[in-house]
Amino acid sequence: MSGATVASESARHVSEPAPRVDARRVIADLRALDRLTGGPDGARRVCWGEEWRVARDFLTELLVEIGLEPERDEAGNLWAYMNGEATPALAVGSHVDSVPTGGWLDGALGVMAAVGVLRAWAGVDQRPPRALALVDWADEEGARFGRSLFGSSAVAGTLDPAELADLRDAGGERIGSVLAANGVELARAPEAATRRERFGAYLELHIEQGPMLEAEGPAIAAVSGCVGVERRRFTIRGQASHAGATPMDRRRDAGLAAADAALRIEQLPAREGGVATTGSLRLEPGIPTAVAGVAELLVDLRHPDAAGLERMLEAAQTAVGDAAAERRCEADSELVWRIDPIPFDPQLVQAARESCREVVGSDRVLTSGALHDAAEMARVLPAEMIFCASIGGISHAPEEDTAEEDLAAGIEAYAALASRALT
């Protein structure tokens, strides 16, 4: 479990080989989940909604089938424990929730691979050398309320319910009532942190969600950590006025200032590195007959390095301020969410590289540009991830896909990593 334990695994691995994970069955489970909760518009497993609950029911059936008793914690995470020769457990998992028109693999791959690991142990006449804890984190995506990593941050102890209390979804529903309808009391979610006592490390298999592995190979890679993220809401205020009766030179068009700001923000990574995205741009009153008086941009900045992230944020604020001033508008910004760059455990990274090399003959290491529950776990204990190549680098979209042989390679390397970490 600790780095030292990982280093000593090879001897044990040889003497008592772990049962083989059935990668084809894992892929079949993924396809079954996709049939249940996907379609031409992609995955529909937005957390706290009907189809997410369908996905949870499907997962529960799989776990019960192998003799486990799934249970939920105070943050809505789903857990299934399997006894082993030692404690604390090794936690394995990911999330079944998705963005609104997402892909079939994002999150689901890691959960089904974790089921595969537990299923393999359930199928042999032998307890694992260490207990196993499967976890399906609640609301990794934050798609409905804009707050990612809900369940894993509750367990990591970084969730402050007071900061979330005012969040509403696009339909105006409060997070508190939506969670309550799912049996989760927002104020009590941090109590899920007591789960931490039960496990000592966390492993997650995930798709890359980017194009690097497909473009440069190999099909799978170890992950060195997650980039830092700064997510901000910029509001630009101009003057709403009549689209037909206001001459161009008298306008204070907040929408055009926001358009200009988004284009300036796009230029930041060329100077500072990292990536910058304006994924939401909303105008008010938002009707064709009015010059926009207010515009709101949701900007997501990511950088592997904390100082680089800070420079990006400063440059973004300058960019938005300048774009607003050029159209006689005012700008301000508020923090939506941030997370520092988080490195994974060096010895687990090494174990993951060895596991990947066993399967595909190469041990590349990537930094994850996407956020993962593993980043929250890495704050408090050793964590590690393995990535599978994404076709076209596409994720958070219905076209998200991975070649079946690359999925199988990822599942096998993940199983090998789990075997190393179990000893």
Next chain:
Amino acid sequence: MSGATVASESARHVSEPAPRVDARRVIADLRALDRLTGGPDGARRVCWGEEWRVARDFLTELLVEIGLEPERDEAGNLWAYMNGEATPALAVGSHVDSVPTGGWLDGALGVMAAVGVLRAWAGVDQRPPRALALVDWADEEGARFGRSLFGSSAVAGTLDPAELADLRDAGGERIGSVLAANGVELARAPEAATRRERFGAYLELHIEQGPMLEAEGPAIAAVSGCVGVERRRFTIRGQASHAGATPMDRRRDAGLAAADAALRIEQLPAREGGVATTGSLRLEPGIPTAVAGVAELLVDLRHPDAAGLERMLEAAQTAVGDAAAERRCEADSELVWRIDPIPFDPQLVQAARESCREVVGSDRVLTSGALHDAAEMARVLPAEMIFCASIGGISHAPEEDTAEEDLAAGIEAYAALASRALT
């Protein structure tokens, strides 16, 4: 009523002066309506909604108070007739509906001024030389379904219910069911056109909704006609992908293509004249963690000249296509609504100039950049408008306002124009 009749009015005007309209009472009615249906966020009289019905009830009370019997036609327009010495009637009015956070005067001014004209005649022992028909048009703004001039186009005979049948509001409600809840059967709305037999000309008082009169004076002006409008929905399709895991140089960001397109469209009037507005810009999936795969722009182009409008449209399509292509996205567009430039009746324009000169000593003529129900009426019979200056040129916003003396001047000139047109 005809131009010839208007030309002969001065003799009659002298022999039988029209009763004086009480401009202060009209302004008091406007303030009362604002107290009922306005607030810090502006007017809330969006057509077919609760507060619009409150405004209608208030108008109905005012009309009943002066002995009239308001009635609704098949398109939801409200009418009140007053007998006179001759027929067909002179129609006077505007609309009480507003944009979602609009101003207190847009539309309401013309309705209350028309009430003032009828109230003046009701207060004297004399029938008007011609019948009067007050009209409050339904859904001038088109704020909920994007289709302006609903009621007046039904009466003008240019409303095709089949073209509207698929419209939905932002909450997904169909126009048909929303209208039905207001007692209007969409398929039967064109039957309101039979009202045209009852009146021979139409006069409307309105705020300018632009800055020209305030900047250059005088406070009121006659209107030569309305600009042409081309309103189009542009859709740009790129590729949704993960905001953290997609390198900048591999993105096909439809949102940034749309931002670029909006900035290009802003440049069109400098070359072609007219005005161009992107009042709505929407991204999909519209979340901070995804590069936008689809973006939708609602673009409103206006030009006083039909050929100029056509050139603007071509240039806008090129601009959006180029902006999309530069980011490896595709663009297409669909017509939302269009109206040719419409000149008002030359003899009524002349009568309006004379009426304005009587009140403020100057007879300026403006072309309206905003659309008005008078433009629909001008398709089928003589129509004319008078404008009052808008402070700061602001409209479709809570700050919309006009100096009280300018409102009074507009109401007096409008009453004088009505007197001329009644003879």
